[in-house]
Amino acid sequence: xxxxxxxxxxxxxxxxxxxxxxxxxxxxxxxxxxxxxxxxxxxxxxxxxxxxxxxxxxxxxxxxxxxxxxxxxxxxxxxxxxxxxxxxxxxxxxxxxxxxxxxxxxxxxxxxxxxxxxxxxxxxxxxxxxxxxxxxxxxxxxxxxxxxxxxxxxxxxxxxxxxxxxxxxxxxxxxxxxxxxxxxxxxxxxxxxxxxxxxxxxxxxxxxxxxxxxxxxxxxxxxxxxxxxxxxxxxxxxxxxxxxxxxxxxxxxxxxxxxxxxxxxxxxxxxxxxxxxxxxxxxxxxxxxxxxxxxxxxxxxxxxxxxxxxxxxxxxxxxxxxxxxxxxxxxxxxxxxxxxxxxxxxxxxxxxxxxxxxxxxxxxxxxxxxxxxxxxxxxxxxxxxxxxxxxxxxxxxxxxxxxxxxxxxxxxxxxxxxxxxxxxxxxxxxxxxxxxxxxxxxxxxxxx
Amino acid sequence: xxxxxxxxxxxxxxxxxxxxxxxxxxxxxxxxxxxxxxxxxxxxxxxxxxxxxxxxxxxxxxxxxxxxxxxxxxxxxxxxxxxxxxxxxxxxxxxxxxxxxxxxxxxxxxxxxxxxxxxxxxxxxxxxxxxxxxxxxxxxxxxxxxxxxxxxxxxxxxxxxxxxxxxxxxxxxxxxxxxxxxxxxxxxxxxxxxxxxxxxxxxxxxxxxxxxxxxxxxxxxxxxxxxxxxxxxxxxxxxxxxxxxxxxxxxxxxxxxxxxxxxxxxxxxxxxxxxxxxxxxxxxxxxxxxxxxxxxxxxxxxxxxxxxxxxxxxxxxxxxxxxxxxxxxxxxxxxxxxxxxxxxxxxxxxxxxxxxxxxxxxxxxxxxxxxxxxxxxxxxxxxxxxxxxxxxxxxxxxxxxxxxxxxxxxxxxxxxxxxxxxxxxxxxxxxxxxxxxxxxxxxxxxxxxxxxxxxxxxxxxxxxxxxxxxxxxxxxxxxxxxxxxxxxxxxxxxxxxxxxxxxxxxxxxxxxxxxxxx
Numbered sequence: 001x002x003x004x005x006x007x008x009x010x011x012x013x014x015x016x017x018x019x020x021x022x023x024x025x026x027x028x029x030x031x032x033x034x035x036x037x038x039x040x041x042x043x044x045x046x047x048x049x050x051x052x053x054x055x056x057x058x059x060x061x062x063x064x065x066x067x068x069x070x071x072x073x074x075x076x077x078x079x080x081x082x083x084x085x086x087x088x089x090x091x092x093x094x095x096x097x098x099x100x101x102x103x104x105x106x107x108x109x110x111x112x113x114x115x116x117x118x119x120x121x122x123x124x125x126x127x128x129x130x131x132x133x134x135x136x137x138x139x140x141x142x143x144x145x146x147x148x149x150x151x152x153x154x155x156x157x158x159x160x161x162x163x164x165x166x167x168x169x170x171x172x173x174x175x176x177x178x179x180x181x182x183x184x185x186x187x188x189x190x191x192x193x194x195x196x197x198x199x200x201x202x203x204x205x206x207x208x209x210x211x212x213x214x215x216x217x218x219x220x221x222x223x224x225x226x227x228x229x230x231x232x233x234x235x236x237x238x239x240x241x242x243x244x245x246x247x248x249x250x251x252x253x254x255x256x257x258x259x260x261x262x263x264x265x266x267x268x269x270x271x272x273x274x275x276x277x278x279x280x281x282x283x284x285x286x287x288x289x290x291x292x293x294x295x296x297x298x299x300x301x302x303x304x305x306x307x308x309x310x311x312x313x314x315x316x317x318x319x320x321x322x323x324x325x326x327x328x329x330x331x332x333x334x335x336x337x338x339x340x341x342x343x344x345x346x347x348x349x350x351x352x353x354x355x356x357x358x359x360x361x362x363x364x365x366x367x368x369x370x371x372x373x374x375x376x377x378x379x380x381x382x383x384x385x386x387x388x389x390x391x392x393x394x395x396x397x398x399x400x401x402x403x404x405x406x407x408x409x410x411x412x413x414x415x416x417x418x419x420x421x422x423x424x425x426x427x428x429x430x431x432x433x434x435x436x437x438x439x440x441x442x443x444x445x446x447x448x
Numbered sequence: 449x450x451x452x453x454x455x456x457x458x459x460x461x462x463x464x465x466x467x468x469x470x471x472x473x474x475x476x477x478x479x480x481x482x483x484x485x486x487x488x489x490x491x492x493x494x495x496x497x498x499x500x501x502x503x504x505x506x507x508x509x510x511x512x513x514x515x516x517x518x519x520x521x522x523x524x525x526x527x528x529x530x531x532x533x534x535x536x537x538x539x540x541x542x543x544x545x546x547x548x549x550x551x552x553x554x555x556x557x558x559x560x561x562x563x564x565x566x567x568x569x570x571x572x573x574x575x576x577x578x579x580x581x582x583x584x585x586x587x588x589x590x591x592x593x594x595x596x597x598x599x600x601x602x603x604x605x606x607x608x609x610x611x612x613x614x615x616x617x618x619x620x621x622x623x624x625x626x627x628x629x630x631x632x633x634x635x636x637x638x639x640x641x642x643x644x645x646x647x648x649x650x651x652x653x654x655x656x657x658x659x660x661x662x663x664x665x666x667x668x669x670x671x672x673x674x675x676x677x678x679x680x681x682x683x684x685x686x687x688x689x690x691x692x693x694x695x696x697x698x699x700x701x702x703x704x705x706x707x708x709x710x711x712x713x714x715x716x717x718x719x720x721x722x723x724x725x726x727x728x729x730x731x732x733x734x735x736x737x738x739x740x741x742x743x744x745x746x747x748x749x750x751x752x753x754x755x756x757x758x759x760x761x762x763x764x765x766x767x768x769x770x771x772x773x774x775x776x777x778x779x780x781x782x783x784x785x786x787x788x789x790x791x792x793x794x795x796x797x798x799x800x801x802x803x804x805x806x807x808x809x810x811x812x813x814x815x816x817x818x819x820x821x822x823x824x825x826x827x828x829x830x831x832x833x834x835x836x837x838x839x840x841x842x843x844x845x846x847x848x849x850x851x852x853x854x855x856x857x858x859x860x861x862x863x864x865x866x867x868x869x870x871x872x873x874x875x876x877x878x879x880x881x882x883x884x885x886x887x888x889x890x891x892x893x894x895x896x897x898x899x900x901x902x903x904x905x906x907x908x909x910x911x912x913x914x915x916x917x918x919x920x921x922x923x924x925x926x927x928x929x930x931x932x933x934x935x936x937x938x939x940x941x942x943x944x945x946x947x948x949x950x951x952x953x954x955x956x957x958x959x960x961x962x963x964x965x966x
Contacts, residue, residue, distance in 0.1 A: 001825040003557050004832050005910030018842045023831045029697040029855035034729045041599050045822025059570025061585030067570035075575045095544035096537035099558050102754035105888050107942040110539035112753035121959040125520030131958050137611035140803035168803040175799035179656025222512055253514050276586045277576030277804025279756035302952035304945035314952045320650035325659045330650035333612040337752030347481045348491040348529050351521040360497055366507050367499035385508045414577050437498040
């Protein structure tokens with residue numbers, strides 16, 4: 001096997017040197033009855049050529065812009081098709097980054113540590129928060145961790161989640177809290193705007209650990225975070241802002257500035273490929289005051305005995321390998337390499353690029369929304385301002401509309417009925433900077 | 449003094465020590481990316497906006513927008529970015545440089561073909577909400593990997609959703625809880641040996657269980673007598689690692705499972721050490737109910753400096769209906785062709801543990817590994833990994849104390865008892881190993897072994913690399929006797945020395961800030 005350096009002869013020589021007769025001797029600790037005395041029932045080994053063609057065939061059976069049926073897509077809903085600079089893949093393909101372990105030995109892991117330190121800085125800048133961790137699995141689990149942290153901080157066991165939170169994030173929170181003695185409440189949203197109104201929060205009562213609001217919300221609408229933060233704080237709850245579309249932060253007010261106590265979400269938009277939903281990169285930021293309750297790893301600055309400055313994992317006493325069942329989270333491996341991708345993206349696009357991409361999303365999405373809403377029978381479902389996603393109400397069941405569009409090589413968006421049974425005619429449409437005017441016009445034409 | 453070497457220049461070493469694998473090298477200094485920022489530098493180019501631009505104020509009210517103009521992000525060119533990250537990358541050690549003997553972490557070679565196939569556009573550009581009919585390749589891949597892992601573990605069903613080992617543990621325990629609830633009794637306690645990974649108790653806690661720590665016997669095995677005594681109608685499960693974190697196969701595993709099942713509990717196996725077992729024995733055949741696998745250990749997907757990983761779980765038939773949704777199922781369409789669908793209608797499921805379909809890009813790599821090795825290659829990998837660990841144990845037993853008598857499998861645990869006499873501790877040995885060109889082994893784990901040094905070479909090391917490692921460890925043992933200060937002040941050849949970690953935790957600096965103008 002080409003991944004195993006020692007030849008059979010070398011292995012035999014090693015055995016002899018150790019005074020052993022056979023490899024089987026090394027497995028004598030396994031009782032005979034448990035030894036699998038047959039080959040695994042798996043296909044015989046493929047050569048590199050065969051493996052490549054096997055995976056090419058599979059990949060070709062998926063429809064994307066350039067594979068399978070070759071379709072333009074207007075899907076978003078927590079996973080966004082954005083421009084990815086070539087150099088991200090160039091840099092993360094350096095073996096020093098992708099074939100290294102968690103940086104537990106700082107003297108020979110300074111590259112990873114420095115990059116995470118930059119990631120933490122950039123997340124703080126974008127969210128307007130004091131501290132960020134080194135990443136979590138994804139936006140959904142970051143949201144669940146925020147709920148668990150709020151319970152630890154406030155010692156309250158009830159959390160309130162906006163009805164327009166990403167439904168899969170909500171499902172993940174449901175799973176995480178089920179056995180944690182935490183109960184959930186849903187914050188109703190305004191039928192007209194599709195957003196959360198402060199009154200809905202004020203009506204929650206005074207025993208809520210956290211108010212969890214996503215902005216832009218699942219329907220694409222931008223929430224008035226300042227007003228909602230005030231309401232959440234009035235009832236003594238932490239205000240948690242979830243950001244599923246990171247690039248919206250290129251344009252929208254930093255949630256920290258609006259009064260958020262925790263800002264968490266998904267960094268996929270920062271240079272991470274769609275990859276059928278993963279791997280992505282969760283982020284998690286909070287205030288200085290709540291630092292000691294943050295889940296996951298943190299990188300901090302430190303110096304050696306000669307005064308040279310470097311980076312190291314720090315405040316590990318919160319973590320599972322030290323605190324075990326009393327840790328702030330069970331997370332160990334996180335999304336290190338993908339945090340690096342986001343960091344390289346944010347460096348490459350930089351101050352101007354992040355803003356320019358965000359503005360292109362805004363402009364193109366509004367162009368598309370206006371044109372679709374001008375069609376007979378179609379209208380925008382909600383009145384709130386939006387970033388790059390919006391809900392369209394169709395004149396007939398959304399799934400029928402989408403099926404007709406796929407016949408015309410367009411994936412028109414996400415039918416919302418799967419998550420919101422009452423929204424039979426509604427489609428969530430996403431338009432990013434990668435969608436051309438021509439493609440938008442083709443969608444509008446196909447809807448006619 | 450310095451020592452003349454055949455390859456490269458010598459580094460500061462004591463008499464007798466020969467550092468063959470590494471020498472000093474120009475090391476680029478580099479600040480953080482923010483320090484490269486200069487107003488007006490640009491690292492990207494977008495296509496021009498092709499729709500008519502509307503005034504932004506008309507779309508989003510200024511009070512909902514940011515007013516800091518993103519001043520905290522850098523302004524750098526593409527060249528600046530490439531240079532910066534290339535330079536800092538050289539400060540890392542990596543598997544592609546050499547042996548990375550972290551015990552319990554299985555730092556094996558990450559095949560480059562896996563990287564290539566995971567980047568194929570049909571996977572990389574595929575949206576998670578693509579209609580099933582247009583994502584048959586992805587669903588096929590999920591099904592194939594589930595089937596392969598079911599065969600490897602000897603269990604009935606697999607969920608690929610958990611994003612890493614710890615999430616797999618949590619998912620598995622939640623599945624156990626749901627199963628017991630359906631039997632009418634969720635129970636309260638999970639038994640965990642004192643030698644377990646820290647994630648085990650943390651995952652049990654997050655799944656709503658109280659942790660009861662059980663002492664392992666002298667050689668790290670489960671103490672059957674003790675187990676019989678502690679197990680009762682409140683115990684939901686035993687969580688055990690096999691081979692144990694001491695690197696030894698749980699010889700009584702069948703009896704352990706029988707005791708647990710007899711008392712109405714289930715057995716969870718931490719699969720972190722599956723690299724010792726693949727193709728040789730199967731957890732399902734042992735009586736285990738749930739196992740998680742670390743694809744980023746056993747199945748060669750890269751660690752990426754701390755993720756992403758993937759932590760699928762495999763379960764018995766009885767537990768299948770409790771797995772996270774959605775599940776890939778086979779159906780036939782109107783033309784009676786086989787089609788794959790995502791099925792969300794799983795009333796008994798514990799729910800979702802992650803949005804979408806798990807760390808899919810990791811799954812692609814793992815399947816490529818399994819298909820590239822085939823049944824013979826998988827067994828060969830296991831055998832070579834165990835051989836390599838035994839080879840190291842054989843050659844180091846005269847210089848270091850081996851923590852346990854027994855039959856080590858894919859990793860070996862030494863302690864620092866002999867070196868302590870001259871004031872040298874495990875941490876010092878680990879740091880000195882860096883000067884010899886190796887990443888340190890796992891240290892001070894498992895907690896039950898004082899001064900543990902846990903060495904896992906994996907199958908990816910050839911004999912000459914193992915010999916270099918043995919030589920380095922022997923040389924350090926000599927240094928510990930002859931020149932202990934040299935070891936205690938190591939590493940000497942890295943760009944920084946040991947960092948003041950206590951100081952860093954006292955006054956945490958967790959982000960960069962521009963120097964204040966004075």
